[in-house]
Amino acid sequence: MTAAASAPGPSPAARLTRDLTADLPVPALEDFYQDLHRHPELSLGERRTARKLAGRLRAAGFETAEGVGGTGVVGVLRNGDGPTVLLRADLDALPVQEETGLPYASRHDGVMHACGHDLHVTWLAGAAAALAAGRETWAGTVVAVGQPAEENGQGADRMVADGLYERFPRPDVLLGQHAAPGIAGLYPHVPGLVLSxxxxxxxxxxxxxxxxxxxxxxxxxxxxxxxxxxxxxxxxxxxxxxxxxxxxxxxxxxxxxxxxxxxxxxxxxxxxxxxxxxxxxxxxxxxxxxxxxxxxxxxxxxxxxxxxxxxxPATVNDVDTDRLVAAVHGAVFGPTKVVDTGPAMGSEDFGRLAVGSIPYAYWFVTTTPAEVWAQAPGADFAEKFQAVPSNHSPRFAPDLSTVAPGVQTLVSGALAFLSVA
Missing domain, CATH: 3.30.70.360 (Alpha-Beta Plaits)
Incomplete structure (x- = not known):
């Protein structure tokens, strides 16, 4: 695991991120996350989840459409001349029986948010609200996408086929992130090939x-x-x-x-x-x-x-795009928190949103609670990483402390491309 490469010029975005996220309603966002976790929905059946996200986007001032590609959600915030940035979160859960013992565990037998998509939706809702509240500080357009059916690989294609880039502004850049195992507080970036x-x-x-x-x-x-x-x-x-x-x-x-x-x-x-x-x-x-x-x-x-x-398909970050986002994340969280873990064998359909070679950056937010990490067997990061519950595990339980940082990663990533004074 090595430190990610940096790029010049992230300081205005980092400074503005701190300003826009200084007063995040963290308890309300945690409640929102726990509600989503209690009510997981399988691919192409994410109606309640989509409705909840759409309500948050509308409340923030986004022009919002539902039912895109089946159960997808698209929110658009136009804020003057400038780049168009698409922020994506996936909505669906997995056919997994939850074994976390959490007080907000799934109420649906055999269905669980075992991959962290409920956290992704929470991060997107929080970032959309923060960017909307601070719209006087930046210019451009933000497109917030709640994508269905990532787990079966159909969601991105369905949204594109339903006119994602004809009915809504075509983005200049795509940004996405994923909850991952690893002691909470790291932000892995991989320029180039990131997922298989x-x-x-x-x-x-x-x-x-x-x-x-x-x-x-x-x-x-x-x-x-x-x-x-x-x-x-x-x-x-x-x-x-x-x-x-x-x-x-x-x-x-x-x-x-x-x-x-x-x-x-x-x-x-x-x-x-x-x-x-x-x-x-x-x-x-x-x-x-x-x-x-x-x-x-x-x-x-x-x-x-x-x-x-x-x-x-393989997920391949645009090198310059990813390095710019990694640099602003390093400025927000500290350079030692941004690491290059190399390509993973996991897979995503995020790259299918890059129609016409739209550049994108896709990174991770580690979410393992500190106490779980400390108790895991192993003498180093690699050994503990193998021991803690991972995505798709019935015991996968992200730390609530990652709610606010996950909002900040999306906000700062967007501000790295939007026109900032």
């Missing part, structure tokens, strides 16, 4: 079903699927060069209905993480070859079906 591409792959193995007492009359797809799962683990270890980051995960395997019935098919769900298109294509070719080979070896009556599902 992700691809879902579904495989159907076709066998010949029958009675469990007579396996000799069947072609057992469960056994074939088991061999396939094992062999797939060699794709990264034996077919991808050691210096090429890649991950293959078997997230689900399903087959059968009863103990004594050999089923007719088995289904396998994979997820790939890659940082280059060449490696992605090599992995897909290997998956198809291995699936076909295992099914042939087992005597399956049909070739396997290999289908590509959701795909997230």
């Amino acid at each position: 591409a992700a691809t879902d792959v579904d495989i159907v193995v076709h066998g010949r079903g029958g009675h469990g007492s007579r396996p000799e009359t069947t072609v057992d797809p469960v056994v074939t699927a088991a061999y396939l799962v094992t062999r797939l683990q060699t794709v990264v270890s034996r077919e991808i060069a050691a210096g090429e980051p890649a991950v293959l995960t078997v997230g689900r395997i399903e087959a059968g209905t009863r103990h004594n019935i050999i089923p007719s098919e088995a289904r396998i769900a994979l997820n790939l993480r890659t940082q280059s298109e060449e490696v992605r294509q090599r992995m897909l070719a290997a998956i198809r070859r291995i699936a076909d080979g295992e099914c042939r070896a087992a005597g399956c009556p049909r070739e396997p079906e290999v289908t590509l599902g959701d795909h997230f």
Whole structure:
């Protein structure tokens, strides 16, 4: 973990950020966050969340539209001549059973804000209000976007297809941020590649079903699927060069209905993480070859079906844009708080908002409570980072102390580009 590179000229934005966020209504923002956390909604069903955000944007003076791309929200604050800056937060939660024990834990069984999107919405609402209250100090246009369906990779595309840049001002720059594990109070920035591409792959193995007492009359797809799962683990270890980051995960395997019935098919769900298109294509070719080979070896009556599902592109920060935001964050929080952690294997659909190569910066806000970090096993940052609850964990619980700083990161990022006296 190294300090992020700095860029000149952030001081006016940093000074103004301190002025505009000096009197943040932190208790009210914490209440807003806790309310969102209690009421998580899955992708494309974020109606209550969208309504809550839209109400905050309207109260701040933004021209606000709902239902963009399904359940998306867009607020526009026009404030004279100057650049147009888009600030984005994602709205959706995950099908995860919460295990945090928080007093404001999810009230919806099996659904949880396990990725921090409720915090993102809170940060956006707070930043929009702060920028609106201080509009006499800057010029330009702020576009606040509450994006649905980030978790399934559909939301950004749906908003663009619904006229995001025809119905609303086209931005000169896109800014986004994400809650992350790590002791609260750090602001990781990565110029260039920051997040990996992700691809879902579904495989159907076709066998010949029958009675469990007579396996000799069947072609057992469960056994074939088991061999396939094992062999797939060699794709990264034996077919991808050691210096090429890649991950293959078997997230689900399903087959059968009863103990004594050999089923007719088995289904396998994979997820790939890659940082280059060449490696992605090599992995897909290997998956198809291995699936076909295992099914042939087992005597399956049909070739396997290999289908590509959701795909997230790699997230690649514009270097100059990210360095400018990192510099203003260093001025606001201190240069030691802004670090370059290098590219991660996680994925996002934020880059799909960059239609026509709009430059963007996407960074992180670490949110692990100090006491959780201190109690985590490990002698250094890397070991503790592996031990604390991460995004998508049923125990992921960001520290409430990150509400105000997350507002400041968005405000200062916007002010780095808006016309500031």
